[in-house]
Amino acid sequence: MGPLKLFKRWLGDPxxxxxxxxxxxLDLFDGLSAGEIGELVHALHARTYRPGExxxxxxxxxxxxxxxxxxxxxxxRLDASxxxxxxxxxxxxxxxxxxxxxxxxxxxxxxxxTETSRLHLLYRSKLDGLLQSQPRIGVVVMSHxxxxxxxxxxxxxxxxxxxxDD
Amino acid sequence: MTERARPAPSASALLLSAALLFAAYRARTALTPxxxxxxxxxxxxxxxxxxxxxxxxxxxxxxxxxxxxxxFTAAAYYAxxxxxxxxxxxxLDRAPAYSRALQAYAAVGETSLVHRLPLPxxxxxxxxxxxxxxxxxxxxxxxxxxxxxxxxxxHAVLVPFIGFFFLKDSTDGFEALxxxxxxxxxxxxxxxxxxxDTALGNYLRGxxxxxxxxxxxxxxxxxxxxxxxxxxxALLCGVTSVVPYLGVAIGIVVGGAMALIQFSSLxxxxxxxxxxxxxxxxxxxxxxxxxxxxxxxxxxxVNLLALVVGGEMFGFLGLVFAVPAACVLKAVAQxxxxxxxxxxxxxxxxxxxxxxxxxx
Numbered sequence: 001m002g003p004l005k006l007f008k009r010w011l012g013d014p015x016x017x018x019x020x021x022x023x024x025x026l027d028l029f030d031g032l033s034a035g036e037i038g039e040l041v042h043a044l045h046a047r048t049y050r051p052g053e054x055x056x057x058x059x060x061x062x063x064x065x066x067x068x069x070x071x072x073x074x075x076x077r078l079d080a081s082x083x084x085x086x087x088x089x090x091x092x093x094x095x096x097x098x099x100x101x102x103x104x105x106x107x108x109x110x111x112x113x114t115e116t117s118r119l120h121l122l123y124r125s126k127l128d129g130l131l132q133s134q135p136r137i138g139v140v141v142m143s144h145x146x147x148x149x150x151x152x153x154x155x156x157x158x159x160x161x162x163x164x165d166d
Numbered sequence: 167m168t169e170r171a172r173p174a175p176s177a178s179a180l181l182l183s184a185a186l187l188f189a190a191y192r193a194r195t196a197l198t199p200x201x202x203x204x205x206x207x208x209x210x211x212x213x214x215x216x217x218x219x220x221x222x223x224x225x226x227x228x229x230x231x232x233x234x235x236x237x238f239t240a241a242a243y244y245a246x247x248x249x250x251x252x253x254x255x256x257x258l259d260r261a262p263a264y265s266r267a268l269q270a271y272a273a274v275g276e277t278s279l280v281h282r283l284p285l286p287x288x289x290x291x292x293x294x295x296x297x298x299x300x301x302x303x304x305x306x307x308x309x310x311x312x313x314x315x316x317x318x319x320x321h322a323v324l325v326p327f328i329g330f331f332f333l334k335d336s337t338d339g340f341e342a343l344x345x346x347x348x349x350x351x352x353x354x355x356x357x358x359x360x361x362x363d364t365a366l367g368n369y370l371r372g373x374x375x376x377x378x379x380x381x382x383x384x385x386x387x388x389x390x391x392x393x394x395x396x397x398x399x400a401l402l403c404g405v406t407s408v409v410p411y412l413g414v415a416i417g418i419v420v421g422g423a424m425a426l427i428q429f430s431s432l433x434x435x436x437x438x439x440x441x442x443x444x445x446x447x448x449x450x451x452x453x454x455x456x457x458x459x460x461x462x463x464x465x466x467x468v469n470l471l472a473l474v475v476g477g478e479m480f481g482f483l484g485l486v487f488a489v490p491a492a493c494v495l496k497a498v499a500q501x502x503x504x505x506x507x508x509x510x511x512x513x514x515x516x517x518x519x520x521x522x523x524x525x526x
Contacts, residue, residue, distance in 0.1 A: 013223040020221075038219040045344055045356060053349050061508045063353040100353075104508045121352065125360040 016041060022069055028095060031140045039134055043127070044120040049073075049113035055097075058110045062100030064121045068092055071117025075109045084110065098145055101127055191479075198483055199324045205487075206325050207332030209370050214333060228333050232326070246397070253397050260394075267427040358501050365497040366490055376453055377407040380445060384417055387441040391434070393425050409485040410469060414449075417442045464492055 019041050023029050029037060044067070049055060055066060058077060066073075068090050075096065076084040087109060090096055096111060101124050113119075131138030190197060210231075217227040340359070347355045381404020388396035399421050407413030418439050426435040464472075469489055476488025506512070 011222045011226050013218065013221060016218065016221055016223075035220075038221060042215055042219050046341065047344055047349075047352060049349060055349060056353070057350065060350070060353075061505075063357055121356060123353070123356045123360060125357065125364070129360075129364075 019044075023067075026067065026093060026095070028067075028098075028141060028144050030144070032137060036134060036137050036140075039130065040137060043130055044122055046118060046120050049117045049119060051113055051115050053113050055111035055113065055119065056107050058108065059106045061104050062097055062107045063104060064123045065095055065098045065101050066111070067095040067120040067122070069118040069120060072114045073117055073119070074112050074114045076112065077109045089114070098148065100124060101141075101145060102149075194480060194483075199321045199328055201483070201487070202321055202325045203328035204332055205370060206329040207336060208367065209374060210329070210333060211336060212367075212371075215337075224337065225334055228330065232330065235326075249397055253395050257395050257398060264424075264427050267430075268423070271426065354505065357504075358498065361497045361501050362494055365493040369490055369493050372453070372456075373408050376449060377404045377413070379453060380404055380407040380413050380417075380449065383445045383448070384421070384442075387445070388421060388438070391425070391437055391441065393421060393434075393438060394428055395424060399424065409482075410473065410489060412485070414442050414446045417445070464489065464496065468492060 016038075020034070020037050023037050023040060023044075024032075024034075029040065032040065046069075049071070055073065056062065070092050073090040073096070074086055075088045075090065076086050079085045097107065099105065100107075101122070104124075127138060127141065131142075213231065214224055214227050218224055344352060344355060381400045384403045385396050385400035388399060393399070399417065402420065403413040403417040405413075406416050421438040421442065422435040425438045426432065428434070469492070472488040472492040473485055476484030476486075476491065478484070480487070
């Protein structure tokens with residue numbers, strides 16, 4: 001190995017490269033360049049949640065998007081009788097709480113880690129900061145969120161009716 | 167494990183925080199280098215983060231940065247050493263002459279004022295004698311007051327040394343704090359940290375830009391006007407510019423006095439005063455809008471109050487950190503209000519007439 005490669009290896013950060021690779025695999029950041037993903041790595045904060053630890057509770061004001069790197073997170077909602085009802089279990093690579101990036105509104109479900117889980121948080125004001133300094137990152141993320149919102153609305157409304165001339 | 171009720175901060179936690187703050191106040195002298203080092207690391211941290219975002223490890227980047235800064239300092243030292251030595255020697259040689267000239271001006275001014283004041287000559291003379299004596303005492307105390315700032319200069323080595331560790335470990339330390347925060351408070355903790363960072367970071371980084379700009383403008387302006395000891399006065403103005411308004415005020419007094427003594431002309435002193443007024447306006451018009459754009463805006467009266475309280479409690483260091491501390495307090499108040507308003511529904515959500523149009 002040459003001295004230049006050794007120097008590059010001494011300077012390079014393998015943990016950063018791993019985080020970058022993980023973020024590149026997510027749909028939410030599809031279309032961002034390597035440099036932009038690098039900027040994004042620094043806008044995210046990582047936290048490990050123990051099994052049973054609550055990430056947020058239904059009714060809390062949402063302020064961040066959560067991306068699950070490892071582990072499992074369960075989403076529950078209180079039913080009419082006040083009992084928690086499981087609505088979804090998230091797997092690594094999935095994200096939740098994304099509407100907090102658009103509006104500070106009460107969470108519509110409770111998120112609980114069911115096993116040791118590593119989560120990355122993208123805080124709303126960090127994204128606002130990126131929108132100012134790196135507008136392309138903000139535009140890509142917001143565009144993905146808008147499409148996600150649209151597809152959820154479509155699903156909530158049900159399938160499109162058949163055309164009259166069909 | 168489900169958490170329904172959000173526990174209120176316990177009285178013991180509040181008491182512990184108050185005790186820690188009081189202990190920090192009592193030990194403020196010992197904590198000075200650590201506080202300065204934290205500010206130093208905080209200001210330089212974005213440079214390390216910039217390279218981290220390019221995939222470099224933080225530690226080698228900081229080590230290389232320190233080596234570059236060391237090389238630059240050595241080069242700058244050798245570049246300005248002849249001028250600094252010459253001006254220093256000149257200042258020491260001429261100090262007795264400056265003192266005599268100042269006393270002569272005071273005597274002439276006093277005689278002229280005695281006849282102009284609408285008071286009996288004896289009363290006017292007594293009052294002016296007392297005023298001149300007080301001014302001269304303050305002038306004699308000036309070197310010892312300036313020497314009082316010297317311990318801060320002794321931190322010139324200690325601050326970068328401690329700052330190295332702050333720079334190296336700050337991101338890990340922040341992640342550890344986030345990890346230690348109760349899970350349901352993580353979002354709030356990040357909100358608070360982001361708002362403080364916005365308010366404080368831009369202010370502190372802007373302060374350095376202002377100090378360098380005022381120092382450079384002072385040196386160039388005084389050199390063009392032919393005023394002696396331009397480098398020493400520029401350094402003094404640049405360093406004291408970290409306290410709002412102080413750099414320009416010192417420039418007017420010291421630069422004006424120097425011009426008055428050197429040229430024996432009020433017009434020359436007037437030109438120096440005009441120079442500093444122009445520097446102040448340029449700072450206000452060109453620099454402050456850029457610096458204040460992303461930081462918390464404080465009312466000038468709040469600025470002044472913060473400076474008076476900071477100076478009274480912590481001396482020169484209090485003057486330097488008074489405005490940043492006020493910025494942090496304002497950010498905390500804004501975040502607290504934002505939480506309260508969103509939790510209680512005082513802050514309405516996004517509403518648009520277009521929301522009533524069916525999804526198509």
